[in-house]
Amino acid sequence: MNQPSILKIPLPMLKLIASSSRIHRVHPTVLRPAHDSASPLLRVLSSLVGLSWRNTNVGGRYFFCSGSSDSSDRVVDAGVQAADESESKASAIVPTYPRPEDYLTVLALPLIHRPLFPGFYMPVFVKDPKLLAALQESRERQAPYAGAFLLKDEPEADPSAVSSSDTDKNVYDLKGKELFNRLHEVGTLAQISSIHGDQVILIGHRRLRITEMVSEDPLTVKVDHLKDKTYNKDDDIIKATSFEVISTLRDVLKTSSLWRDHVQTYTKHIGDFTYPRLADFGAAISGANKLQCQQVLEELDVYKRLKLTLELVKKEMEISKIQESIAKAIEEKISGEQRRYLLNEQLKAIKKELGLETDDKTALTGKFRERIEPKREKCPPHILQVIDEELAKLQLLEASSSEFSVTRNYLDWLTALPWGEYSDENFDVTRAQKILDEDHYGLTDVKERILEFIAVGKLRGTSQGKIICLSGPPGVGKTSIGRSIARALNRKFFRFSVGGLADVAEIKGHRRTYIGAMPGKMVQCLKNVGTANPLVLIDEIDKLGRGHAGDPASALLELLDPEQNANFLDHYLDVTIDLSKVLFVCTANVVEMIPNPLLDRMEVVAIAGYITDEKMHIARDYLEKTTREACGIKPKQVEVTDAAILALIENYCREAGVRNLQKHIEKIYRKIALQLVRQGEMIDATVEPIKENIDSDEFGQNTVQNKNSELVEGSDPEKEGETSDKVDKVQTDLSSDESQCLEVAKESEEDKEIKTKTIEKVLVDESNLTDFVGKPVFHAERIYDQTPVGVVMGLAWTAMGGSTLYIETTLVEEGEGKGTLHPTGQLGDVMKESAQIAHTVARAILLEKEPENPFFANSKLHLHVPAGATPKDGPSAGCTMTTSLLSLAMKKPVKKDLAMTGEVTLTGKILPIGGVKEKTIAARRSEVKTIIFPSANRRDFDELAPNVKEGLDVHFVDDYMQIFNLALGDDQSQNIERVINVL
Numbered sequence: 001m002n003q004p005s006i007l008k009i010p011l012p013m014l015k016l017i018a019s020s021s022r023i024h025r026v027h028p029t030v031l032r033p034a035h036d037s038a039s040p041l042l043r044v045l046s047s048l049v050g051l052s053w054r055n056t057n058v059g060g061r062y063f064f065c066s067g068s069s070d071s072s073d074r075v076v077d078a079g080v081q082a083a084d085e086s087e088s089k090a091s092a093i094v095p096t097y098p099r100p101e102d103y104l105t106v107l108a109l110p111l112i113h114r115p116l117f118p119g120f121y122m123p124v125f126v127k128d129p130k131l132l133a134a135l136q137e138s139r140e141r142q143a144p145y146a147g148a149f150l151l152k153d154e155p156e157a158d159p160s161a162v163s164s165s166d167t168d169k170n171v172y173d174l175k176g177k178e179l180f181n182r183l184h185e186v187g188t189l190a191q192i193s194s195i196h197g198d199q200v201i202l203i204g205h206r207r208l209r210i211t212e213m214v215s216e217d218p219l220t221v222k223v224d225h226l227k228d229k230t231y232n233k234d235d236d237i238i239k240a241t242s243f244e245v246i247s248t249l250r251d252v253l254k255t256s257s258l259w260r261d262h263v264q265t266y267t268k269h270i271g272d273f274t275y276p277r278l279a280d281f282g283a284a285i286s287g288a289n290k291l292q293c294q295q296v297l298e299e300l301d302v303y304k305r306l307k308l309t310l311e312l313v314k315k316e317m318e319i320s321k322i323q324e325s326i327a328k329a330i331e332e333k334i335s336g337e338q339r340r341y342l343l344n345e346q347l348k349a350i351k352k353e354l355g356l357e358t359d360d361k362t363a364l365t366g367k368f369r370e371r372i373e374p375k376r377e378k379c380p381p382h383i384l385q386v387i388d389e390e391l392a393k394l395q396l397l398e399a400s401s402s403e404f405s406v407t408r409n410y411l412d413w414l415t416a417l418p419w420g421e422y423s424d425e426n427f428d429v430t431r432a433q434k435i436l437d438e439d440h441y442g443l444t445d446v447k448e449r450i451l452e453f454i455a456v457g458k459l460r461g462t463s464q465g466k467i468i469c470l471s472g473p474p475g476v477g478k479t480s481i482g483r484s485i486a487r488a489l490n491r492k493f494f495r496f497s498v499g500g501l502a503d504v505a506e507i508k509g510h511r512r513t514y515i516g517a518m519p520g521k522m523v524q525c526l527k528n529v530g531t532a533n534p535l536v537l538i539d540e541i542d543k544l545g546r547g548h549a550g551d552p553a554s555a556l557l558e559l560l561d562p563e564q565n566a567n568f569l570d571h572y573l574d575v576t577i578d579l580s581k582v583l584f585v586c587t588a589n590v591v592e593m594i595p596n597p598l599l600d601r602m603e604v605v606a607i608a609g610y611i612t613d614e615k616m617h618i619a620r621d622y623l624e625k626t627t628r629e630a631c632g633i634k635p636k637q638v639e640v641t642d643a644a645i646l647a648l649i650e651n652y653c654r655e656a657g658v659r660n661l662q663k664h665i666e667k668i669y670r671k672i673a674l675q676l677v678r679q680g681e682m683i684d685a686t687v688e689p690i691k692e693n694i695d696s697d698e699f700g701q702n703t704v705q706n707k708n709s710e711l712v713e714g715s716d717p718e719k720e721g722e723t724s725d726k727v728d729k730v731q732t733d734l735s736s737d738e739s740q741c742l743e744v745a746k747e748s749e750e751d752k753e754i755k756t757k758t759i760e761k762v763l764v765d766e767s768n769l770t771d772f773v774g775k776p777v778f779h780a781e782r783i784y785d786q787t788p789v790g791v792v793m794g795l796a797w798t799a800m801g802g803s804t805l806y807i808e809t810t811l812v813e814e815g816e817g818k819g820t821l822h823p824t825g826q827l828g829d830v831m832k833e834s835a836q837i838a839h840t841v842a843r844a845i846l847l848e849k850e851p852e853n854p855f856f857a858n859s860k861l862h863l864h865v866p867a868g869a870t871p872k873d874g875p876s877a878g879c880t881m882t883t884s885l886l887s888l889a890m891k892k893p894v895k896k897d898l899a900m901t902g903e904v905t906l907t908g909k910i911l912p913i914g915g916v917k918e919k920t921i922a923a924r925r926s927e928v929k930t931i932i933f934p935s936a937n938r939r940d941f942d943e944l945a946p947n948v949k950e951g952l953d954v955h956f957v958d959d960y961m962q963i964f965n966l967a968l969g970d971d972q973s974q975n976i977e978r979v980i981n982v983l
């Protein structure tokens with residue numbers, strides 16, 4: 001039909017819907033010009049929303065008419081639809097208003113949830129068959145009206161409680177008087193619009209008040225038709241209140257979609273849009289509870305009713321604000337994530353479009369395949385299988401899942417390892433020897449062992465199967481020789497320290513299931529070096545931690561043992577890897593501290609420490625050279641005399657290694673660098689004027705001399721000497737070659753040369769050594785030139801190398817039967833026992849030598865081992881203690897420059913000791929001439945390098961009496977085996 005459709009949407013509501021639906025403007029052609037007889041309220045509303053309108057009076061109602069419906073305008077279209085529908089159905093129900101006198105007695109219809117407001121429709125369920133039949137009948141009688149009354153709550157019921165279906169059921173059972181008593185007095189005359197089954201659609205018309213009950217079943221009541229109290233339409237307060245209601249409704253509509261639905265539903269049936277109707281409208285669509293709505297219904301004063309409604313809609317406003325803020329907070333959270341997701345997707349799409357990158361998974365898989373492809377031939381099949389499986393798994397996993405990243409990392413490690421990649425091993429012994437000599441001075445025995453190892457490797461074709469352990473005090477070059485071996489063998493070098501390592505996972509890796517899991521050190525090493533046959537230096541193996549989860553020593557065993565490490569299983573990789581081609585070199589300070597099973601598999605190469613002579617060579621040929629280069633100093637700029645180095649070694653760096661020596665040399669060179677720079681700056685200042693003078697005068701030499709004399713005259717008297725020296729130097733340089741000098745002065749490139757030429761050479765001598773390294777920290781270990789009675793020099797071994805130590809015994813008190821020994825000097829249990837043994841042995845020998853001497857029986861003795869602050873232990877001072885006791889007892893000092901070491905038994909046998917080389921070196925440092933060693937250590941001594949043994953008179957003994965004769969005997973050259981090394 002092309003007839004104008006009827007919009008049953010009042011203008012303010014239309015505007016409200018429009019604004020809440022984000023349509024800011026209703027198409028002007030949709031609404032026709034205003035009709036003259038428009039109600040004043042509609043006028044106001046239309047001017048408020050700024051729209052023209054037309055009303056048409058159908059049966060006393062105002063309807064807005066639209067022109068041809070504009071499909072682009074959603075709101076109006078919806079309205080047209082609604083109007084069309086209701087028009088077709090409602091033609092029968094809208095025609096007239098019921099006259100009050102026709103309905104003084106009505107059927108009472110109980111409403112459970114809300115009262116019915118005039119002008120609104122409400123579907124209700126009528127469960128009472130009699131009532132339903134009566135309603136049906138009255139509809140057929142063309143008197144389709146009944147009274148709809150809200151049911152009161154049961155007296156004891158909580159009004160705020162939500163009624164359950166059970167309660168509803170009870171309510172439906174109410175009949176007659178009981179029902180009558182439960183009904184609110186004020187209700188609504190309701191038109192029965194339609195009946196479908198037990199569902200009855202009611203349209204409210206006007207307010208009623210029950211006066212009395214007429215019949216019980218179905219309940220019929222007598223009613224009064226109520227009218228609103230008269231009010232002044234132009235009253236400002238009423239107007240203002242109604243505008244406030246409208247604007248609040250409008251605000252609520254903006255935010256609450258629920259309300260928009262309410263409005264759309266209710267506005268289909270709303271009638272005259274007057275102030276009382278506005279109040280009813282607000283209350284009807286609000287979410288207020290039934291009693292509040294009933295209050296509005298019962299209120300006949302229009303202003304009061306508007307106020308009540310305003311309260312309800314304001315409350316609704318607050319609720320919708322809360323609802324909005326909750327929704328906003330949740331939306332923000334969700335939309336942030338969504339936004340990121342969308343942006344990521346867009347980025348991916350853009351990259352794909354530009355051909356920059358395929359999507360993540362494909363790119364990753366491609367990357368991993370690319371990595372493994374060249375290694376496929378050499379890679380063990382079980383690894384390839386795992387890689388292929390993992391790659392297939394990666395494709396199936398969601399990129400954002402945690403398992404995806406675990407798999408990705410796993411594949412990253414698996415594909416990055418050097419499967420089957422080996423560096424070509426070099427078994428050229430001559431080349432290896434050259435490299436080892438290049439990097440380290442001396443260490444002949446160590447180098448020899450390494451060359452033997454390489455030679456075996458050459459014959460076997462592989463150097464696997466051996467673990468070398470370099471042991472020795474700190475700073476003797478264990479780590480650096482490890483590096484040299486790698487260079488000599490042409491293997492990659494990787495070092496890791498296991499000092500204090502307590503976690504097995506460091507070696508064997510974490511299981512992949514843990515967050516932040518990493519493979520162990522060996523796998524990291526292989527990835528790092530990129531070859532499967534590196535040289536791995538495991539530092540500080542003697543300081544392995546005890547382990548809180550598993551035993552690190554056992555894990556290391558699995559790693560090092562040639563029998564096991566061909567199938568080393570890292571927890572992270574979870575596939576076996578072949579470490580049999582890796583060459584392991586360990587370092588330790590104290591071999592005894594290495595766990596036995598590990599030590600068992602190692603080939604220990606001891607580096608004992610250096611004697612002064614060796615240190616001199618190391619300092620001169622290695623340390624000085626590298627330090628000088630590191631400091632940027634030219635050899636001609638510096639001279640460090642041999643005496644200075646010797647003083648440095650003897651007074652500052654007496655320990656076994658050379659690390660401290662290296663530090664001191666670095667210190668000296670840093671100071672030299674500073675001096676050179678300072679002098680350079682001073683010479684700059686002197687060269688500039690000279691240069692100017694040369695430029696201006698054709699007789700260069702004279703001018704130089706003039707200028708120089710000026711310079712000397714004008715200089716600071718304190719620095720005069722210093723400056724004149726420099727000037728002399730300048731003069732000599734310049735006058736030696738006049739023409740060259742002139743040229744140099746003109747060319748800026750060569751200016752520098754003048755300056756360097758003029759810089760003095762820094763001389764470091766024994767006399768000025770303290771200027772560079774401060775006062776000596778070491779004083780001579782020898783505290784006695786000739787040891788007094790009761791004092792004997794012993795030889796000790798520590799992790800820092802060998803050292804000499806004195807054992808002193810004095811008499812505290814003499815008296816019959818007072819023979820005791822009190823040892824001090826932080827001695828350990830073994831050493832204390834050793835002192836007791838020495839006491840007994842000395843007593844026995846004295847009894848044999850001087851049977852009359854009751855010294856030990858009657859003397860309270862004190863035996864002390866300086867330095868008291870250093871803890872000492874071990875049995876090797878046994879013979880020294882015995883000698884010290886006997887020296888005191890017999891009042892004879894021991895031979896000059898004699899030192900001894902050896903464990904003594906109760907019967908006077910001398911047992912072997914450790915650290916022969918260190919002890920020999922220490923003895924030489926202390927200028928000892930004669931050493932007594934146990935016979936069992938002869939082999940160790942013989943193996944020492946000739947330069948270590950040089951100039952020493954060494955005696956090997958197996959019985960204490962031999963020592964006695966050597967140290968305290970009259971004829972010290974008895975038939976004792978002697979070795980005199982004179983080279």
Ligand SMILES: Nc1ncnc2c1ncn2[C@@H]1O[C@H](COP(=O)(O)OP(=O)(O)OP(=O)(O)O)[C@@H](O)[C@H]1O
Pocket residue numbers: 439440441442443472473474475476477478479480481587588589618622623657658659662
């Ligand atoms: N024989 C030598 N020739 C040349 N330089 C040496 C020699 N011995 C040691 N050095 C140098 O001494 C320094 C210290 O050596 P390194 O760090 O290898 O000692 P280390 O024995 O491993 O000590 P630590 O037990 O404390 O680890 C290095 O710079 C090394 O080059």
